[in-house]
Amino acid sequence: MWVFFRTQLTVSPEKALANGRHLLRGRTVLAVAAHPDDLEWYVGGTLRRLSDEGARVHVIVASFGEKGPNLTHAGNLAETRELEQLRAARINGYAQVHFFGLPDKGVVDGPAMRQKLTQVWQSLNPDIVLTFDPVLWSLPYLHPDHQGSGRTVYEYWRSMRRESRPSLFFWQSRRPNAVVDISDTLTTKERALNQHFTQNLGRAGARNAAISSQVGHQVGIGYGESFRRLQ
Numbered sequence: 001m002w003v004f005f006r007t008q009l010t011v012s013p014e015k016a017l018a019n020g021r022h023l024l025r026g027r028t029v030l031a032v033a034a035h036p037d038d039l040e041w042y043v044g045g046t047l048r049r050l051s052d053e054g055a056r057v058h059v060i061v062a063s064f065g066e067k068g069p070n071l072t073h074a075g076n077l078a079e080t081r082e083l084e085q086l087r088a089a090r091i092n093g094y095a096q097v098h099f100f101g102l103p104d105k106g107v108v109d110g111p112a113m114r115q116k117l118t119q120v121w122q123s124l125n126p127d128i129v130l131t132f133d134p135v136l137w138s139l140p141y142l143h144p145d146h147q148g149s150g151r152t153v154y155e156y157w158r159s160m161r162r163e164s165r166p167s168l169f170f171w172q173s174r175r176p177n178a179v180v181d182i183s184d185t186l187t188t189k190e191r192a193l194n195q196h197f198t199q200n201l202g203r204a205g206a207r208n209a210a211i212s213s214q215v216g217h218q219v220g221i222g223y224g225e226s227f228r229r230l231q
């Protein structure tokens with residue numbers, strides 16, 4: 001059982017890095033997450049690299065994460081987390097954050113996620129889309145809004161004509177086939193991640209760097225973020 005759930009690269013290190021370079025060629029990028037801090041935790045280094053390379057990075061944050069931890073005892077957690085996300089976005093160079101304002105832990109209970117996603121997607125026409133892996137997710141942390149967001153994106157993508165589909169990359173996947181080198185953006189990623197004080201009191205960056213170091217080690221680089229590339 002543990003072998004099945006263990007995260008394992010499915011291609012050679014060279015191929016994984018080549019797939020990562022393909023991701024970085026995106027010009028209009030859409031990253032879809034459930035809560036403030038998801039993006040910075042899982043793919044902050046990649047998003048910073050994309051904006052450094054001149055891509056327009058649009059991100060969706062489906063809920064304000066009002067049911068998450070409140071380590072700073074904020075009076076209005078949703079508002080505080082929105083501000084934390086906006087600060088992180090500035091540091092990480094996102095062109096725009098699309099807040100959907102859906103209920104935390106209920107992101108995919110109704111049709112709203114799909115409707116709002118469709119609107120943003122059609123107005124941007126992205127060439128690269130990133131989200132949670134809804135099928136081959138990796139442990140240890142699972143949240144229904146994460147896999148639900150990924151599933152909504154995956155279903156929309158599959159509903160498109162094959163030739164007009166953008167490249168789709170899943171993060172938090174246990175069968176990754178792509179790695180982006182984030183050695184140069186690690187420090188900025190940590191700074192963006194540490195803006196989410198209500199969640200981690202500004203201490204998440206160092207913990208996250210250890211994970212990026214493990215990913216990098218598998219392909220012979222300093223720090224990396226891994227993905228499962230579908231197309």
Ligand SMILES: [Zn+2]
Pocket residue numbers: 034035038143146
């Ligand atoms: Zn989350």
